[in-house]
Amino acid sequence: MNRVLGDPRAILVLLGPALLVYTLVMLVPIFWSLGYTVFEGNPITGFEFVGLDNFVALANDPKIADALVFTLKYAVVLTIAQVGFGYLLALIYVFWLRKASSLVRTLAFFPVVLPTVAVALLFQELFKIAPVNGLVNDLLNLAGIPSVDWFASPDTAFLVLILMDLWRSMGFYAVLLYAGLVDIPDDLFESARLDGASGWRLVRHIVIPLSLPVLLSSIIFSVNGTLKVFDSVLALTGGGPGNTTTPLTLYMYQTSFTYGEYGYGSSIALLLTIICLLVTIFIFRSSRRDLTKG
């Protein structure tokens, strides 16, 4: 039996192509990129060995500090917002809509599949001020509030960015968390109700503790995804005004392709990868804990 299921020739044929492509296009470049961190230059001008200069620059570059702070701020705020709203929606699906929630779930999920660029351009139009107002400013005017130039100040630009990504992802996290909530056995709620628990107390003492594993993995997925944010920022604000909404990913892109500094760009990419690695370690830790629990 194992002679068939362990046939080395078959393993090579089935696994070979995937492993070859994966090694050449992902693993080799990762180490190649590590090598770039001690060089400066680009393929057109050539490379020059600079030792640890890139890391020294990394530590002293105020733009890196700004980008790092923005990346973390974005990841934390959006994670709280999208997992929070997603959880709220999931609770509505499970406890109020019950069987009828299928249509609402499907509708609330659809922004997830839309291309980020299209959504970003749509939000630019929604929040537009010149030459004519977009929908949001028109509605504000209707309520007697003057138009706001949303993309002119860092705070409002950040707000629009968060609103847009919340719009895109809320339904996704609602479905993810819903799957965890429907798994809670009904008798647990029944007995809790018989004991006199209801409303908020039921949620706090029964629902949240029992859905903690899926809540935790949602948070980790969200942090892991939001740290890599690129599309939505580039397409919505382009990192501006100034560089106030520039995350590490976009700063890396600009240094590499606008200024042609491949060495410095690789150093930023490495910093980003290390941050993602730390988060991934948490993923494996927590998922393993879930396995032992369930």
Place this chain on the structure above:
Amino acid sequence: MTATFTDRSPRLIRFARRVPVWIIIGLLLVVVVYPLFWLLTGSLKTQEEFLNNPTWALPEDWTNFSNYVEAWTTGNLDVYIRNSILAVVPALFFTIVFGVAAGFALEVMVWKGRGPVLLAFLAGIMIPGQMILLPLFTIYFRAGLTGSLWPLIITYTAIGLPLTVFMMATYFRSVPREVFEAATLDGANIFRMFWTIGFPLVRNAIFTVALVQFFFIWNDLLIALTFTTRDDLRTIQVGLLNFTGQFGQVQYGPTFAAIAVNVIGTLAIYLFLNQRVMKGLTAGSVKG
């Protein structure tokens, strides 16, 4: 009277208690659906309507498709969509074929070292695209591939593999091992077994994974932006990003139409396959 009172009030109370829920649901649907409706109606408006009417006004002529014609011809949408299809279809094909075969080899077949190899694939899920961008650019530049769509096809194939292998391994794990063991006792050749037993058993799963990968590749901006060095190689996402620049800021109609075209494609797929898309995308949520 007391009879009708006791008869009616619980129903009334139940109705009253559901009112806030319906308000929340209504609000949610307005927030989710209305921007899209606004986009579609906007794509049918003329420039004068944009400048003179309130933004929520409906188009005066519901059959005014001139914006779409404008976007399609002057805006080069036809070229961008063709490029997207030419890059996505081969990449999707290779990712699925290689990924399914690798998932089978890593989960069904028995050999030393399959654990570490699976882990090596998994590590690829968390690597940000930025980490491989610069060496790949150098490689494609040196190999003379930069003037074609090949860099996109190759990169998409490789980037799609970790998640495909991971998801396929999970699906193969759910097939009872006895199925494959019985087949070996019947003397089935391993490739026959893959093709006639393994493949049909996970056919639905493959379709789901392909859908998920389609959305990831079709919606990608980072890779497409980096490797499309010429205007006529742009995918729809890169083309759309530069769209307002081509028309100038004031051309509302064609911009709305171009966004609408980009949205309608994925929306149509979702309309028919929503349950499967939801299941697939949440299963692939490790990607973040």
